[in-house]
Amino acid sequence: MSTIAVFIERRSGAIKRAALEAITAARSHAQRVIALEIGSNEADVLADYGVDEVVSITHALLERYSSQAVAEAIAQWAKSRQVATLFFGATAMGKELAPRVAVLLEAAYVPDCVELTTSERHLEAVRPLYAGKVRATVRPLTERAVYSLRPNMFTARPAEQPSTPERSTFTPTLSQEQCRVVVTDVIRNEGKLDVLEADIVVSGGRGMKGPEHFVLIEELAAVLGGAVGASRAVVDAGWRPHSEQVGQTGKTVSPNLYLACGISGAVQHLAGMSSSKVIAAINKDKDAPIFKVADYGIVGDVFEVIPKLIERIRALKQSSVS
Amino acid sequence: MFVMTILACISYVPDTAAKIGVTADGSGLELGGAKYILNPYDEFAIEEALLQRERHGGRVVALTVGSDAAKEILRTALAMGADSAVIIPATGLDSFGVAANIAAYAKAIDASLVLLGRQSIDHDSFQMASTVGALLGVPSISVVSKLEIESDRVRAERDIEGGKEVLEATLPLVVSVQKGINNPRYPKLPEIMKAKSKPIESVEPVAVSPRAAMVRYQVPQLKRANKILGDSDADIAEFVRLLHEEAKVI
Secondary structure, three states: OOOEEEEOEEEEEEOOHHHHHHHHHHHHHOOEEEEEOOOOOOHHHHHHOOOOOEEEOOOHHHHHOOHHHHHHHHHHHHHHHOOOOOEEEEHHHHHHHHHHHHHHHOOOOEEEEEEEEEEEEEEEEEEEHHHHOEEEEEEEOOEEEEEOOOOOOOOOOOOOOOOOEEEEEEEOOOHHHHEEEEEEEEEEOOOOOOOOOEEEEEEOOHHOOOOOHHHHHHHHHHHOOOEEEEEEEHHHHOOHHHHHHHOOOOEEOOOOOEEEEEOOHHHHHHHHOOOOOOOEEEEOOOHHHHHHHHOEEEOOOOHHHHHHHHHHHHHHHHHOOO | OOOOOEEEOOEEEEEEOOOOOOOOOOOEEEEEOEEEEHHHHHHHHHHHHHHHHHHHHOOOEEEEEEOOOHHHHHHHHHHHHOOOOEEEEOOOOHHHHHHHHHHHHHHHOOOHHHEEEEEOOOOOOHHHHHHHHHHHHOOOOEEEEEEEEOOEEEEEEEEOEEEEEEEEOOOOEEEEOOOOOOOOOOOOHHHHHHHOOOOEOOOOOOOOOOOOOEEEEEOOOOOOOEEEEEOOHHHHHHHHHHHHHHHHOO
């Protein structure tokens, strides 16, 4: 595992944290870490994270993002440099791109890794199966392997000493035929932090009793600097948008803190949040399944507890500022 | 005239509520007794195939790769309105093996649109659309919540962190679909009865070498602090203190 290449995902110019997490993980399993960029960008952050080389992949057909063309370009680069191990963040972009690259490289694809270990010269990965009920250790059987790393499972840590990365440019051979899908627009949910990107997620369930009471969840999320999540029941009832749904038919999140309010914790919900670092819950039913997976819990009425909690947390934040 | 062939790929998976265990030596899974169902996301794939056929004509083929028992979900697809159903009887394949079989069949029937659920709830890897697309040498779009087709031009929306991407593509195309794209129909009893006697074609699997192996399994150890408090003011203060000082997350 002498060299690992890491795909650098950017959104609106900024490097996604998942890419920095992947670089940090790569540093502990490879002598040489290569950052793969689409286009040419500032490398300051990559130097802080200790990468040995930054490759800019450039081509006129890559000006509009095309997963098909980018996968082709990355595969051509990896073949030209005989790089056998590639890391991607398991983000919306990474999860779409990495399997395509794997096919083009005749490589194993190891998705959604939460741990990496080197064993008998193989880089093995642990990944959750069956909504987290079981974990499997996956070993690639091919010479090349492509991994995607679940966000927030590996810590992004700058190197002790910033590096002075070598710079190189790679121009792939691409045709219009390899560019038959393109992104033409990105619609942002303005002003809203996404559950997939937030360090703290505050979710509400049926126990909130109606859409109008979600102002409490919003306020609690705001004071914590977190995102608002929702259970399937309240999304299906039309109280909240599907983009906020956490669980099996929604999003799988691993924030530092997941705070479930008025959510009983059906197995479908647990499927989407059980890998959170810390789980806290407020529910009036002491036997609610959510308490079995919670680190901290309050058995009580959300309508009484949340306002007091907001007040306490606000006081805490103010005292730590002053 | 161009007739659109739509391939809806579906999988037979243990119900989410199923208990999944690991053998004592960690070498295998214990799925005994688990109830198997049509993968929930694949219902959206079947429905989308039917809706696109209603708009553009053509035919819908439902395909599964799996054991004989998986014919049950092909009957569901037939009852919903698929024109024909195909099983590739292969078990024990890795994800790449399944994708290779789907791709080989899609090629054999010259499918212009391959639809799948965004993930199967057993392995949750979100990889099938990309893998099948790459094997066919055609584009793919994952986690699609809106799909519009106009002759061979496609406009799609897919969910990303904090929003949506709008994409344009051309057929042939592989698409994995997301909840919200449609409301799957419930087949009516006469259709369910009729589906029972419809033929299910069996297609010989293609042999491919596996690319990855699951070498060990474990049940994750729940290391949760599990400090459950009451709702007094003192309890709420303690709850905040624990999150701040012990867990250091706020």
